[in-house]
Amino acid sequence: MSARDRRWTVVDLFSGAGGMSFGFHAHQSFRVASAVDAQKSKPSRKTLACNETYSRNIGIDPLDIDLQAIEPRELARRIRQDGSLRTPAILTACPPCTGFSRTLPKNHKEDDPRNSLVGRVADFAAELSPKIVIVENARELLHGNFALHSKQLVSSLEYLGYSVHAATYRLDRFGLPQKRERTVITAVAPGLQLKTLEDLWDGFKVSPKALTVRQAIWDLPEVAAGVVDPSDEAHASSRVTPEVLERIRAIPRDGGSWISLFNHPNTEKYATPAMRRSVAAARTNHFSDVYGRMAWDTPAPVIKRECSHVGNGRYTHPEQDRLCTVRELALLQGFPKDYRFTDSSRQNAYRHVGDAVPPMISHQLAWLCHWMLGGKRPMPSDFILEDTTLKPSDIIKD
Template sequence: MDLFSGGGGMSYGFHAHSSFKMYGAADVEVGKPSTGHGAIGCNATYEANIGIKPMAVDLAAIEADELAARISPSRGVDVLLACPPCTGFSRAVSKNWAQDDPRNSLVARVADHVSVMRPKVLLMENVPQLLTGNFRHHFQALKSSLEEMGYTVRASSHVLTRFGLPQQRDRALVVATAPGLPIYTLEDIWRGYSVREQAVTVRRAIGHLPAVRSGEQHHRDENHTSSALAGESLARIAAIPHDGGSWADLLRTPETEKYLIPSMRKAVEAGRLNAYCDVYGRMYWDRPAPTIKRECSHVGNGRYAHPEQDRQCTVRELAILNGFPEGYRFIGQSRKNLYRQIGDAVPPLISFQLAHAASWILGGEAPELKAAILPGSTLRADDLVVEEAQLFLA
């Protein structure tokens, strides 16, 4: 069962694993708080790829027993996936240093669903500030409730490049297991292994995709399309050097300096180029992508420009960089919401590995790491490197 199921990133790893069957999901489909329920359209994306239509219910309002009665099988579930919104914890939102977002309370409410459904395994993904930020008491409340029910809880943060994702995505992963069961995480699956540096680069992930112009849609892939840039916005990107260039490079000549917008000039005056340089920046070919955030639909929101083509990275490109298989279909009424579905998602490349960890917990058989590589994703078996200590033991 998947709560806060979004476009299916967490579910897809279990859907692709032969030992699991997705039974149900729920998501209220909020784009921005101001747009109301149903705006982001992620449930259609979920259904197109997982084959289940999620319930469009507000998990902040519905009681756990009512939800379970409507979508949970009578025998209960083995694994409960619950990834509440991370926006209220993220350090990228300045007000989160002092203001507790009401959505943060959804974390502790997950314990209510656990108490009713009694899953054998609970999995949660969020930003690291869930565990360490000013409002970590929400997680502590969840942890205490789970432990009172006899669950064992393990929570830690990781840069997911460590597990083969071609993106610098720092995330907290929470695993809880019912009494009597062991507990395993991605650290256990990857023990003794690392990944080749070239396997997690932007070039490796999207370098093979056909070129498209800004705002155009490729005729063979409706998701290979980007936010349209025109006029001075397009000229600004064209003036930024390829392969990792940023707006700060516009300062080099009077011909390009004219493309600075007021916020850029203020950053120059305040001497904070380093803190602001990713805006209107190009990705580097031979590095992992930057964190793909919820508002990744415009070059003005981060380093989301293509390394050499004069445009925003397409929906398809950012999906691949966030661990989706290349054939995943994104459905929605606006391209901006497709980008949001990707930025919100747990990378399927990672959730497939989590499915193997859950299978190990439930079945008792440790998986081979090669078996935990999601078909159709950027990671390959020959990308795995056996560490020296492991070779010595062998």
């Protein structure tokens, strides 16, 4: 810590739209000094432009660096130069999880080259020597066919002298109104006492009433598909073709599925060829979330990167005949209600939401780090991120 600024410094690798950084940014004891993201999309697409969203909310410009190509020593040099720091207190890293996700069939057989980025986190930690390392990724990082990468990371961090804890959590347990399951790896340097999210929440739990889609988005203004709310540019959804709009209208409200299209000849005509093949093969649970509506009184389904179309998952509004807006999905993903996303591409804005670490959760991780660095144990009123769907009144004693 410098004489001018007594806050602990944070470096965020694979920083994306700032979901992990924002939780620390919102904590008065931390300063996000540097962030790194190559903004890579699929080869056929242009940049994700996530660094634009990041800088809008965190106030610094991430380094556009390919973390698979750069040498750790050079990265450390660039980060120290960028953030005016010697040794960060916290190193956070959220490597791409696409190669681990169980939703992609090929991931059960092929080890995606990007998965090796998990192990590189230890190489970067060796150069930067942070007091705490936090890694977030898909549940399959610990439990999938290629868990060897998490084992390598844990082994390497332990070799460097860190004490390490790795666990998979359902994030609705910590207040996120979504059925999201993620892995969190926490490593602390010698001299610090390792603590976990379980320790942070010991003795407390979230009221089930706080975890519903209704609680999160019921009060947002109605908007039609493709229309932008004049008071919030993020409260807008993608346009759909007339055919897709008719298909949406035919699906029952409040949790309905495409399977219901086959209940009547008047609606069966809206079924896609893929739906017809699934029914013919008696596989009605096959991609059952596609075109599905969210249900008001349950947590949202997992919000994934490709959430910008109703055909990619259960992303249709419970009542209105449209895809959920960027703002609605952001609230369900634990972002504050005034978080600003890129306006250059709505499709990218959706990806920024689906790719992100929920800021609601990263703020809890920030308070956990503050505790491990010598602060007092925080209470729920401390670690609830303002202007998100979780309120102090939603926390009850366990």
